[in-house]
Structures are given as structure tokens and as C-alpha cells.
Amino acid sequence: MVAQRINVNPTILSFNASAGQSATQILTVTNLSDKVQAYQLSLGDWIRDTTGEHRYYAPNTTKRSCAAWVSFDNPVIEVEPQKSRDVRVTLNVPADSMATKEMKWAMIFIQNVKEQTGDDNKAGKMKATIKEIYRIGIHVYQTPPTVTKKEAKAISLVQDKVNKDLYDFTMVNTGMTMLDCKVRLVLTDLASGTEIKLEEQAFPVFPGGIRLIKLEIPKTVPKGKYSMLGILEYDPDMPLEAIESSFEKK
Incomplete structure (x- = not known):
């Protein structure tokens, strides 16, 4: 997936973890620009409506959310120009049979972080703020191995x-x-x-x-x-x- 000057691969993370199990996959973020870029990772919920459009919600607010189970080894990464960085995405399923009775899903959002200088820069200090320039989404699917019915x-x-x-x-x-x-x-x-x-x-x-x-x-x-x-x-x-x-x- 390419958005502006970033490439993220893969665009879908599919897990098949059982209750009490942890599983890890790798997201590779590539900076296609000619400047150092920092990127922030976050989580959210989403559904598809009857027309297929995506509807987004705060994490852990929808019935089938698995956002609370997902973590990153580093939620903010800095990537050199034309270079790539890997992010370890881990899904920890609770040791509860109810957690694996149905498919669940979430969305990983990746946005760039822009460093800006504030008024106190003259005093030799730098004020960092997060300014969203663009954001892309990575689908996360968790389908327990016992959930197989297709109909x-x-x-x-x-x-x-x-x-x-x-x-x-x-x-x-x-x-x-x-x-x-x-x-x-x-x-x-x-x-x-x-x-x-x-x-x-x-x-x-x-x-x-x-x-x-x-x-x-x-x-x-x-x-x-x-x-x-x-x-x-x-x-x-x-x-x-x-x-x-x-x-x-x-």
C-alpha cells in the first residue's frame, strides 16, 4: 500500500490464534521520501456497512473488536529516506473460551509525525507536536482455528x-x-x-x-x-x- 510517500506491507494481518495464545507478525514500513520520517501506530475499530463503505470507531467499542489484544514493539518509529523499518505486531488472545467463539477484527492506523519548533526554540528548546498529514489503515483479522463455518x-x-x-x-x-x-x-x-x-x-x-x-x-x-x-x-x-x-x- 502506498499513501503519499510511505509503503506498508502487508496490508492485511490475518491471525488464527487459540485461547491463551500469542502470535506475532511483521509490518514493514518503507519511507519513500527524501527526508527522515517518523510514523506513529495506533488502533481502532471498524465495520463495513451495507454498501461496503468502512465505518470507523474508537478502539474496543464494537462487539467484535480485538483491538485490546493487539500491541506493537514500538508505536513510534523513525525511518531514514528510502529505508525500511520492521514493526512487530503481537496479538495476545485471553485464556478464555469465550474469546475464541467468533471472529474478531480491528484496524492498525499508521500516520506520519511532524516535528515543529515552537516559540521557545530561541532558548535552545524544541517543541514537538503531532500533526496528521496522512493516515493509512492495515486490516487485522483474528479467526480462531475452531471457527470455520461458512454460510x-x-x-x-x-x-x-x-x-x-x-x-x-x-x-x-x-x-x-x-x-x-x-x-x-x-x-x-x-x-x-x-x-x-x-x-x-x-x-x-x-x-x-x-x-x-x-x-x-x-x-x-x-x-x-x-x-x-x-x-x-x-x-x-x-x-x-x-x-x-x-x-x-x-
């Missing part, structure tokens, strides 16, 4: 109330793990039987999450009456979820 349900497929060329496909993750989903429309001309497979959309959904995907009927689709099948794929080993509707292209 999803297609809820509805209805025409958008504003744009008649859009259809709103709604699904819910009824399983216990995050799902990497794909959804697509398959149209069948009721007169000729011709089948048209439209482009699929990919998206992630947290456990318990509801997602609404807007699927567009291309203007290139010929006029006529069609049956329409919204197909949801979320795991190669699980059956497809589908929901049927119909429409007329005029």
Missing part, C-alpha cells in the same frame, strides 16, 4: 427505485468467518432461450454482515422479456445461492 443467504433481488437499469441484490453472511463473495446476473431471453451472463462483482462480508450490491443491466442487452437469476458464490466447497426474478427490456 450465506441470498435475500432479495429487486429493481432500483431510481435507476431502472439497476437491480439491488441483497445477501447476508450467516456463517462464522469472513466471506469473499462473487455475485453475477444470468439473463435468459424467454422468447429465444438465449442466455446472457453478465460481469460478476467481488466483495468481502464480515460474519453477520448484510451487503447490498447494485447490478446493472447493460444497454447492449436486446429488447425483450427475460428471466433473471442472481447467483452468489462464496466458497468453492459450498453450494451456490441464487434468487430469481424477471424483467422486460423496452
Whole structure:
């Protein structure tokens, strides 16, 4: 991930720790600028809303937060120009079976720290303040090894109330793990039987999450009456979820 003049790798830290276990991964922060830079690491909570947008919250305030379990070997690092520094990120899971009954997640924020001089600089002192210039986020996922259930349900497929060329496909993750989903429309001309497979959309959904995907009927689709099948794929080993509707292209 590159934001301004910083590169952070990886952008996702996935843990599979059991109760009472500690696990550590490495974040590599690279300063791509021509000056020494200092960076501060902090934690926060977040969710995805029904449109897939991220919503951010203070750490340890959401139901599935694991922010309290995450620590750094150094929350502030200084990196020379064109150099990299590693940060050890450790996740400590409480020795409590309730802590591993479900998937949890958090966000690591990395922002640069700018050193500024104050009025007392004339006296030979330097006043340091933190000024946020840019901030990037690293996803942290904790999925216990016993949490494996994958399941999803297609809820509805209805025409958008504003744009008649859009259809709103709604699904819910009824399983216990995050799902990497794909959804697509398959149209069948009721007169000729011709089948048209439209482009699929990919998206992630947290456990318990509801997602609404807007699927567009291309203007290139010929006029006529069609049956329409919204197909949801979320795991190669699980059956497809589908929901049927119909429409007329005029």
C-alpha cells in the first residue's frame, strides 16, 4: 500500500490464534521520501456497512473488536529516506473460551509525525507536536482455528427505485468467518432461450454482515422479456445461492 510517500506491507494481518495464545507478525514500513520520517501506530475499530463503505470507531467499542489484544514493539518509529523499518505486531488472545467463539477484527492506523519548533526554540528548546498529514489503515483479522463455518443467504433481488437499469441484490453472511463473495446476473431471453451472463462483482462480508450490491443491466442487452437469476458464490466447497426474478427490456 502506498499513501503519499510511505509503503506498508502487508496490508492485511490475518491471525488464527487459540485461547491463551500469542502470535506475532511483521509490518514493514518503507519511507519513500527524501527526508527522515517518523510514523506513529495506533488502533481502532471498524465495520463495513451495507454498501461496503468502512465505518470507523474508537478502539474496543464494537462487539467484535480485538483491538485490546493487539500491541506493537514500538508505536513510534523513525525511518531514514528510502529505508525500511520492521514493526512487530503481537496479538495476545485471553485464556478464555469465550474469546475464541467468533471472529474478531480491528484496524492498525499508521500516520506520519511532524516535528515543529515552537516559540521557545530561541532558548535552545524544541517543541514537538503531532500533526496528521496522512493516515493509512492495515486490516487485522483474528479467526480462531475452531471457527470455520461458512454460510450465506441470498435475500432479495429487486429493481432500483431510481435507476431502472439497476437491480439491488441483497445477501447476508450467516456463517462464522469472513466471506469473499462473487455475485453475477444470468439473463435468459424467454422468447429465444438465449442466455446472457453478465460481469460478476467481488466483495468481502464480515460474519453477520448484510451487503447490498447494485447490478446493472447493460444497454447492449436486446429488447425483450427475460428471466433473471442472481447467483452468489462464496466458497468453492459450498453450494451456490441464487434468487430469481424477471424483467422486460423496452
